[in-house]
Amino acid sequence: MEESIIKVEHLSHRYSIQWAIRDINFEITRNGIYGLLGSNGAGKSTTMNIMCGVLKQTEGEVYIKGINLRENPVEAKKHLGFLPQKPPLHMDLTVEEYLVHCANMRLIPTHEVQGAVKDVMGRCGISHFSRRLIRNLSGGYQQRLGIAQAIIHNPDFVVLDEPTNGLDPNQIMEIRELIREIAVDRTVILSTHILSEVQATCDYIRMIEEGQVVFSGTMDEFDNYIVPNTLFVSLIATPPVEEIREIPGVVAVEELGGSKFRIQFSDALEATERLVETSVTKGWRLVEIRQEKSSLDEIFAELSKK
Ligand SMILES: Nc1ncnc2c1ncn2[C@@H]1O[C@H](COP(=O)(O)OP(=O)(O)OP(=O)(O)O)[C@@H](O)[C@H]1O
Numbered sequence: 196m197e198e199s200i201i202k203v204e205h206l207s208h209r210y211s212i213q214w215a216i217r218d219i220n221f222e223i224t225r226n227g228i229y230g231l232l233g234s235n236g237a238g239k240s241t242t243m244n245i246m247c248g249v250l251k252q253t254e255g256e257v258y259i260k261g262i263n264l265r266e267n268p269v270e271a272k273k274h275l276g277f278l279p280q281k282p283p284l285h286m287d288l289t290v291e292e293y294l295v296h297c298a299n300m301r302l303i304p305t306h307e308v309q310g311a312v313k314d315v316m317g318r319c320g321i322s323h324f325s326r327r328l329i330r331n332l333s334g335g336y337q338q339r340l341g342i343a344q345a346i347i348h349n350p351d352f353v354v355l356d357e358p359t360n361g362l363d364p365n366q367i368m369e370i371r372e373l374i375r376e377i378a379v380d381r382t383v384i385l386s387t388h389i390l391s392e393v394q395a396t397c398d399y400i401r402m403i404e405e406g407q408v409v410f411s412g413t414m415d416e417f418d419n420y421i422v423p424n425t426l427f428v429s430l431i432a433t434p435p436v437e438e439i440r441e442i443p444g445v446v447a448v449e450e451l452g453g454s455k456f457r458i459q460f461s462d463a464l465e466a467t468e469r470l471v472e473t474s475v476t477k478g479w480r481l482v483e484i485r486q487e488k489s490s491l492d493e494i495f496a497e498l499s500k501k
Pocket residue numbers: 210211214215216233234235236237238239240241242388
């Protein structure tokens with residue numbers, strides 16, 4: 196049996212009278228990068244804050260490596276690293292001083308602190324800035340340092356809240372690369388409402404809407420969530436729309452101009468075969484025919500409606 200890295204059971208949270216999340220359940224048993232996706236206010240930060248032990252849930256349990264976070268927070272947090280939306284950096288310390296402070300906070304034995312700091316600076320590509328004041332680092336390097344403090348104690352499970360927020364495109368690419376590197380031997384959950392972020396970085400998706408999980412699966416499963424039901428067809432001839440509509444399997448036809456059509460079908464195989472046949476018989480001279488997949492934005496919108 197695969198070992199449980201994180202397990203969330205019947206998690207619910209109410210801030211005052213309104214439930215922010217309601218009965219969230221999931222378990223992760225495999226390393227990789229998991230995207231926690233959802234619109235603004237869906238409940239991502241609430242879920243992450245509870246998973247990281249910085250917010251006490253109203254109901255339910257979180258287990259990290261089988262350890263109940265509520266009952267045994269110190270032990271559970273040894274396996275957990277967290278980069279909140281605003282990295283908890285001390286601007287007047289140097290990179291090295293700050294990481295030594297984090298190592299001490301994480302109860303790393305004194306004789307191992309220097310080694311752990313050196314190692315994590317290397318992994319996060321910040322060794323050359325070890326003596327620089329944090330306030331003088333660029334946003335991208337501050338974020339690298341934020342990730343460094345999250346993994347200094349070598350946790351199995353790392354939570355990153357909107358890790359590329361506010362970075363420029365080059366810095367975003369670098370941070371994504373770093374996330375991929377640290378996820379090689381651990382589980383990373385990152386929250387975002389940016390779809391391209393999930394697409395570029397994550398292997399798996401959990402989507403939350405109105406405090407409930409509405410999707411859980413691989414990136415590929417998310418991509419194929421809406422079964423395609425339209426064909427894009429380009430012809431040399433311009434047949435009357437009625438003639439296309441009569442083809443078995445075709446439900447509706449939209450003219451796109453320039454002898455191009457969007458054709459809604461009930462049966463993909465039948466509509467495609469008949470269209471190709473009819474095009475040959477009637478001399479429509481087919482140039483292109485392809486199924487149109489829904490964009491990630493459309494899938495997100497569809498799931499948000501639930
Ligand atoms: N401290 C709080 N007090 C009262 N309500 C809150 C508090 N924090 C969040 N909420 C409410 O709980 C719900 C979930 O919020 P949460 O911040 O978890 O969502 P989110 O998905 O992280 O959104 P965002 O992407 O905007 O950060 C929202 O309706 C929000 O208004």
